[in-house]
Amino acid sequence: MKKVAQFFKALSDETRLRILQLLSVREMCVCELIDILQMSQPAVSHHLKILRQAGLVNDTREGKWIFYSLDQDNFCCYQEAFAKLFVSPIQENLRRGIQPSCARVDLTVCEELEARQARLEKGSQAGGNG
Structure with a gap:
């Protein structure tokens, strides 16, 4: 390590x-x-x-x-060590159907951004009519 x-x-x-x-x-x-x-x-x-x-x-x-x-x-040895440390556990989790926590966080952030954008669009439409 x-x-x-x-x-x-x-x-x-x-x-x-x-x-x-x-x-x-x-x-x-x-x-x-x-x-x-x-x-x-x-x-x-x-x-x-x-x-x-x-x-x-x-x-x-x-x-x-x-x-x-x-x-x-x-260089090849480092590639192998990197794969064992990071790539292999991620692949194993994906094989088991375990989603990485970062993917869940990204989804939450994306949902929040979409909701915020929808509120902004709704607000600009309401303000434009009056």
């Missing part, structure tokens, strides 16, 4: 999401990411460190260069 929380924490930043999107195309060195993101080297390195600690990216050293790429294996 702690690893999944670390995963979501790493994804909670727009810059890190952009980095992951870029690395999904191909591996890149820090200098390429700096150029594309228009950020300082320390800022990009900070984000890469968080992504690496979460197991989302790999780094490969080639001489003085470090290239970063997505860690596909860990």
Whole structure:
């Protein structure tokens, strides 16, 4: 569970999401990411460190260069963990015919909005006739 929380924490930043999107195309060195993101080297390195600690990216050293790429294996593991935590229980409840409480709340909210709209329309029609 702690690893999944670390995963979501790493994804909670727009810059890190952009980095992951870029690395999904191909591996890149820090200098390429700096150029594309228009950020300082320390800022990009900070984000890469968080992504690496979460197991989302790999780094490969080639001489003085470090290239970063997505860690596909860990990505798949996180997908499976996410499915076990959230998707599987929801699917099981739906199979049993148990409606999620959020669906009941949404229905209540929708009903309230419809009733409010009907009152507004009725009020505007009554006011327009006098």
